[in-house]
Amino acid sequence: MDTTEYMTGFAEFIQASPSSYHAAHEVARQLTSAGFSELKEEDPWIAPKKTFVIRDGAIIAWITPDNAPTTAPVRILGAHTDSPxxxxxxxxxxxxxxxxxxxxxxxxxxxxxxxxxxxxxxxxxxxxxxxxxxxxxxxxxxxxxxxxxxxxxxxxxxxxxxxxxxxxxxxxxxxxxxxxxxxxxxxxxxxxxxxxxxxxxxxxxTQPPARFGLDDTLFAAPRMDNLSSTYAGLVALLNAPEDGGHISMLAAFDHEEIGSETRSGACGPFLEDVLTRIYDGLGATLEESARAMAQSWCISSDAGHSIHPNYGERHDPNVQPLAGNGPLLKINANQRYATDGVGAALWVRSCEAAGVPYQDFVSNNNSPCGSTIGPLTATRIGIRTVDVGIPLISMHSAREMCHVNDVVYLSRAIGAFFAGA
CATH class of the missing domain: 2.30.250.10 (Aminopeptidase i, Domain 2)
Structure with a gap:
């Protein structure tokens, strides 16, 4: 998918997703069109190969490879569907x-x-x-x-x-x-x-998304925090290999902007419930599912900050990621982001396999660092997690801004992750 095609699809996704409930519905619509089947939580799960389940404004979708072993690891792209x-x-x-x-x-x-x-x-x-x-x-x-x-x-x-x-x-x-x-x-x-x-x-x-600036390289739209990651994960999952040695999964939670402490948020049991039922369906014992989790990964993808041209002093003086130069590897010494050295290596491998650049992000020591679903998922599930995301200007504005290259790069890197990088 080239940049123009991707950005057209992204703009249409944003316009179809004014709320978390609409976003989950639109993800489900596109998955259904691609042959995925919906499961209901209240029904018995005889899960087909390509599946999704919705809980309120959150959705989890996954591809189970044929003849998946009971110890098959899962590779999760975590995002969220709500915005301020x-x-x-x-x-x-x-x-x-x-x-x-x-x-x-x-x-x-x-x-x-x-x-x-x-x-x-x-x-x-x-x-x-x-x-x-x-x-x-x-x-x-x-x-x-x-x-x-x-x-x-x-x-x-x-x-x-x-x-x-x-x-x-x-x-x-x-x-x-x-x-x-x-x-x-x-x-x-x-x-x-x-x-x-x-x-x-x-x-x-309600203003439609728009490309603008020199060579139409800039993009403005509402709710890019965090529909940028939700859509990148959706596109990557739709193109993920179906015969790999792991389960590829998109987990788009609700309520991240208010702390995630809800039944459909990352602090809630949604992901754990789904994983438990997947491995139960594979016939895994507790020992085997624990071995699967030990080999599993979650990329927590949420928008971050580009260096701002008018407020450069608010950023770290030495680590200054610029929009257009690749998605961010988000790092925080106090684990407000879940990235550690092992997670950084996974992200480097994924970006290199996809042929895309990436940039480090760390906050100015005088600025409190926000957080993501990454530490929450890592704490709740015990799964290895790394935090990434595209660089934005005007985060939490009614209308945010990014560079078109970064959203395309992000989806390609997630695609390499799903492919086993």
Missing amino acids: GFKLKPQSTIGSHGWLQVGVEVYGGPLLNSWLDRELELSGRLVLKDGSQHLVRTGPFMRIPQLAIHLDREANNGLKLDKQRNTAPVYGVGDPRAADVLGHLAQLADIPSQDVAGYDIISTD
Whole structure:
């Protein structure tokens, strides 16, 4: 797949995935088109060769080689499907001074000012009283308006947003009792609003992804943290060999941006449950599955930081990865990233086998280091793990930016990993 084809597919994937639930659904759709079969957790598992299972906004997919031994190791690409933003509150319809507004709660750590003056949509799932779930999205629906500079002459000297008072989006004018947000969502999903018992609805920027800059080498889009890794893993899995000596797996978790401590997050039991059932299906004893895990690997792929041209002092003075020069090998002495020397060697082998460059990343000592699913998966499963990802500018903005080469390089390196590098 060349760069143009890959970036077209990536842009389409982003547009189809405004929420974690939509992302899991889109991954499942593409897997099904490629011959994968869905398993339900509540059913007996007679697993075919190419399989996936969805848990809420997370999805795990894998390829089991023919005649796989009971000690077959697993090679996992770990990612996440959620992104920072605003989540719909229980009292979703509010109003002020004649304006209709949406009641929202901050989800994760969004760069708040980047969400101002953008046409936003609501998307996610509606859950009916009978337990059935329905995906829904509004398209452009609401906007968080800034205060005009004429009314705040000091705005350019330091904008500070109150998360409660200044972030409620507007979606019209009138009486909130006559223009219910939840009712609008139910109408879009073609279900009776009185049957909606619960919902998980998040905000997303609606401006389409775009290539721009010199030779169209730059790319801007919402939710690249971390749809960039989810899509790279999906493409690599769809092209993975089916007769290798290991199980190739994509594990895209939800709720990474809020700590992963949920049933569909990396701290939860989802991956462990799936692995247990896979090895049980292979007829493995506890001893044999332990031997399999000892040979297994997880690449935890999550977006990282490119050197910023206007804030170079915020980065390490000597380790300064630049967008376009390859995906990142993410390193932290305190194991906020799971990379160690053995994991670094695996990543070097994968990149060399794929013929792609890579770059080291480490934080400035004065800047706290964020974390990923990597240490969580390593702790929960005990599997060897290495942390990687593409370099971004404006991470956690409503619209992030990267270099097109890096997302292609990442998928090729993951492909080499699945091929056994």
